[in-house]
Amino acid sequence: MNILFTLCGRAGSKGYENKNLKTFLNIPLVYYSIAAIDMYIKNEARKEDCIDVVLNTDSGDLIDLVTKQTKILVDVIHREASLGGDAVPKVSVIKDCMIQMETKKDKKYNMVVDFDITSPLRTRKDVGNAIEKKAAREDADVVYSVTASRRNPYFNMVKEENGYFCKAIASEYTARQQAPVFYDMNASIYAYSVEALREKEAKVFFNDKCDAILMKDTGILDIDSEEDFELMQVIARYLFDTNNEYIRLYKAALSIKESTNI
Known part of the structure; x- marks a missing residue:
């Protein structure tokens, strides 16, 4: 199976400035995503699988971080200005990665797997579960990760309506x-399904034909603020001390850092 892993990160951020460049427990944040890919390749992938990795960004600093490490070859796509706006769906950027990499590598991919740089705590088993489920669900346009809400x-979510607060969905x-x-x-x-990336409209991509894998809820936050970042580091310190799968992730990320001159 031909698999393309994508890492997509814009320069700057309105929610949390330069979040993709942050150092997370003394290791560049993006190295945790690269570590998860490295662990998947070494422990979960089949020998016949052909795996490529690409970074799509308009940030020279992020390119420098990723290309300094020597554990995994990461191709770089310089993001076009038309794909750099706040309102551009990320699916459109991932589609662009796939199209450009198919041309560059002269191959067709069977699956495209995207990692969000600001969600660093994923294990090799999480990655393997997502890929395995998508391979089994050819009818699904995407398999994504979820946590228990x-x-x-x-029951206990509310909205403001007509001057009062009420349940988000009325019920008894x-x-x-x-x-x-x-x-x-x-x-x-x-x-992602490569066919769906080619054909499905980006802004409604997640409205139907999706499946999911369940991940550990206490280990996952999407970093989009300083508060998120601080809380995630507290959780990560605990997991890196107590949970074998997360200990492996930390050691792999540390090894990537040590392969550079940072």
Whole structure:
């Protein structure tokens, strides 16, 4: 199977300035994503799999970070200005990665797997689970990672309406366990159908024909603020001390850092 891993990060950020360039527990944030790819290749991938990795960015500093490491060859695509705006769906950037890499490598991919740089705590098993499920679900346009939701729109989520607050979805449920089960998309792993990337409209991509894998909820936050960043480091320190899968991730990320002159 031909798999393309994509890492996409714009320069700057309105939510949290230069978040893709942050150092997370003394290791550049992006190295955790590269470490997860490295671990997948070494421990989960089949011998016959052909795997490429590409960074799509308009940030020279991010390019410098990624190309300094020597563990994995990462191709670089300099993001076009037309794909750099706040309103551009990330799916459009990933599609562009696929098209350009197919031309550059003279091959067709069977799957495109995107990692969000700001969700560093994914294990090799998480990656393997997503790829395995997408391979089994040819009918699904994407398999993405989720965590169990701590709030439920039928029970304990509310909205403001006509001067009052009310349940997000009106219901007569008196216990959370009675309500339909909801999940949070945790912005970590997305395993895409190449056909869907080519043909499906980006802005409605996640409205239908999706499947999911469940990840550890206490280990995952999408970093989009200084508060997120600080809390994630507290959680990560604990996991890197107590959980074998996350210990392996930390050691792999540290090894990538040590392969550079940083």
